[in-house]
Amino acid sequence: MARITMREAISQALWEEMERDPKVFIQGEEVGVWGGSYAVTRGFYDHFGGERVRDTPISESAIIGSAIGAALTGLRPVAELMTINFAFVAMDHIVNQAAKLHYMFGGQMVLPIVIRAVSGGGRQLAATHSQTPDVIFAHFPGLKVVAPGTPYDAKGLLKSAIRSDDPVLYIEHATLYQMRGEVPDGEYLEPLGKSKIQRPGKDVTIVTYSKGLDLSMKAATELAKDGIEAEIVDLRSLQPLDMEPVYESFKKTNRAVIVEEGWRTFGIGAEISARIYEEAFDYIDAPIVRIGQKQVPLPYNRNLEQMALPQVEDVIKGVKEIV
Amino acid sequence: MEKREHLDLYFQMVTIRRLEERAAELYQEGKIGGFLHLYIGQEAVSTGVISARQPEDRIITAYRDHGVAINCGIPARVVMAELMGKATGCSKGKGGSMHMADVTKNYFGGHAIVGSHLPLASGLALGDLYQHNPRVTVCMFGDGATNIGFFHEAVNLSKVWNLPILWLCENNQYGMGTAVERASAVPEIPQKAEGYGIPNSRVDGMNIMEVREAALEIIKKIREGGGPYFLEAVTYRYRGHSMGDPERYRKPEEIHHWQENDPIGIYRRYLVDRQLASEEELNQKDIDAQTEIDEAVQFAESSPEPAPESLYQDVFVEP
Numbered sequence A: 001m002a003r004i005t006m007r008e009a010i011s012q013a014l015w016e017e018m019e020r021d022p023k024v025f026i027q028g029e030e031v032g033v034w035g036g037s038y039a040v041t042r043g044f045y046d047h048f049g050g051e052r053v054r055d056t057p058i059s060e061s062a063i064i065g066s067a068i069g070a071a072l073t074g075l076r077p078v079a080e081l082m083t084i085n086f087a088f089v090a091m092d093h094i095v096n097q098a099a100k101l102h103y104m105f106g107g108q109m110v111l112p113i114v115i116r117a118v119s120g121g122g123r124q125l126a127a128t129h130s131q132t133p134d135v136i137f138a139h140f141p142g143l144k145v146v147a148p149g150t151p152y153d154a155k156g157l158l159k160s161a162i163r164s165d166d167p168v169l170y171i172e173h174a175t176l177y178q179m180r181g182e183v184p185d186g187e188y189l190e191p192l193g194k195s196k197i198q199r200p201g202k203d204v205t206i207v208t209y210s211k212g213l214d215l216s217m218k219a220a221t222e223l224a225k226d227g228i229e230a231e232i233v234d235l236r237s238l239q240p241l242d243m244e245p246v247y248e249s250f251k252k253t254n255r256a257v258i259v260e261e262g263w264r265t266f267g268i269g270a271e272i273s274a275r276i277y278e279e280a281f282d283y284i285d286a287p288i289v290r291i292g293q294k295q296v297p298l299p300y301n302r303n304l305e306q307m308a309l310p311q312v313e314d315v316i317k318g319v320k321e322i323v
Numbered sequence B: 001m002e003k004r005e006h007l008d009l010y011f012q013m014v015t016i017r018r019l020e021e022r023a024a025e026l027y028q029e030g031k032i033g034g035f036l037h038l039y040i041g042q043e044a045v046s047t048g049v050i051s052a053r054q055p056e057d058r059i060i061t062a063y064r065d066h067g068v069a070i071n072c073g074i075p076a077r078v079v080m081a082e083l084m085g086k087a088t089g090c091s092k093g094k095g096g097s098m099h100m101a102d103v104t105k106n107y108f109g110g111h112a113i114v115g116s117h118l119p120l121a122s123g124l125a126l127g128d129l130y131q132h133n134p135r136v137t138v139c140m141f142g143d144g145a146t147n148i149g150f151f152h153e154a155v156n157l158s159k160v161w162n163l164p165i166l167w168l169c170e171n172n173q174y175g176m177g178t179a180v181e182r183a184s185a186v187p188e189i190p191q192k193a194e195g196y197g198i199p200n201s202r203v204d205g206m207n208i209m210e211v212r213e214a215a216l217e218i219i220k221k222i223r224e225g226g227g228p229y230f231l232e233a234v235t236y237r238y239r240g241h242s243m244g245d246p247e248r249y250r251k252p253e254e255i256h257h258w259q260e261n262d263p264i265g266i267y268r269r270y271l272v273d274r275q276l277a278s279e280e281e282l283n284q285k286d287i288d289a290q291t292e293i294d295e296a297v298q299f300a301e302s303s304p305e306p307a308p309e310s311l312y313q314d315v316f317v318e319p
């Protein structure tokens, strides 16, 4: 076991998969010479060369569209969007092509593509560059959406995503790159579409993922001081969505708080709580609480931005409302 | 041009330079956050072209926008306040470095999604064409932006509808770390305009008088109904793409080479050689610009933070 950062974990997964399979290649803006704008692919260009680490023009539609085309010829592209905000430029290719082709052509077309994208606010990048729109992508059948919250999961899930024959949107949170965690030395894979208990507890179930996991873990540590043991279910994958661990936990705690960084309105909390109401109604002992971003575009000013984003204190408060 | 006007343009360029040097320091001190893209080296482009517009002409640009803001007449202290996210900033602290605007000055902002403002520019020009306003829209963007679909759609539309628009490409040789020839099928960017049948030319973007003269003539033609025009200004940014750029893609010698053609130095020599201004007068302008920036920082630092309730304001016009 080694303690490495999220950045290193993602980088290792890419490196190992590229070493393992020559069909895997990377394309995106500044992935090569620059080394990735978040330094994830630093050193890749020198090692793998420009054929496999392809700097692209600023052309998001073509980055995703051509990755789809290349995948149809049997390659396994990892297409990088510098930030998920630019996914909107490539929305047609993500939504109308990547998510549809396999189904629409009766299963003939197989597109093993991974779209890596950096999501999240909290860095004062203002409204267009700070979004956490992860849930939007989980709305479309045909696209897998993965968003790890620990280095361990980041590595194992990315390797599985690259080996998957389905299109996968792999979402990295901009403020988690420095987070450290234990990662095994040898090769391992984590399955896509499986939720995971990241912290056992008995008093309340916190359902979350990505940055929300970090907030929830910190909140749980504080809550434990007051004798409240929160169980944290990390979705890790928004599509497919694995609800079994959520139901199991909820049937034990009878209380749930759902934590996401994105806007609360029509968010993940809405989906998860609806499913709990549908599948575990008899177990509900308290209203389900949803924590998310205030319904405003994120402002540049630091104080305002932090006001709009969910905080550890919000999670603590949310739990205390129902426990 | 009168001496007073020359001195004013010189003052604007130096003000931009000092403002941004100071902004870089404030960024290191943590008083400015987010992304900060400096315009240092490119000042002659916006100063030249904006000096050639009428006040009713519309300006729109990308995120490298502090210089444009100054040239459009936003006071340095208001720009500085926006950089520090204060309530007194031009976007009330909500936009930051990348999102400066003042619509009362017909400056429709800095825009952070590469190329996304080009279709908006087509719309500004359409609005004026539709309403028979004899106004011209000047749309500024980088070399890298000519590779995104937005560019091609907006430029094509401008020709199809004969829109009164000046497409001003600031070719500073790189889009982040990617050199023009590594990203653009044609290294000669005006060829892209040629492909859409739009008249075009190139100008030395380090030389303010060349930029200004070209822009004056072009804007006049556009105003007379000549339709869209594409101007490439060849320039260079001396600083990294934004703060924290590792700059692995270029050599220091290349930067030094371009620094020998510093746009402020070129203009200074031009003014002195033609006896349009004396060294003393220019030195005084340098001092004035420094004072302006010192005051701007003071103003910004002593300005209030936006009120908490402003978080919810301006989401919609109506409640």
Ligand SMILES: Cc1ncc(C[n+]2csc(CCOP(=O)(O)OP(=O)(O)O)c2C)c(N)n1
Pocket: A029, A058, A060, A082, A086, A089, B064, B112, B113, B114, B115, B141, B142, B143, B144, B145, B146, B172, B174, B175, B176, B241
């Ligand atoms: C659609 C989109 N893709 C990527 C980015 C990230 N990005 C910001 S600036 C930039 C380079 C733009 O280069 P250029 O147009 O030449 O302008 P310059 O920065 O040189 O002024 C990139 C890739 C973005 N903001 N928007």
Ligand SMILES: [Mg+2]
Pocket: B142, B143, B144, B170, B171, B172, B173, B174, B175, B176
């Ligand atoms: Mg450029």
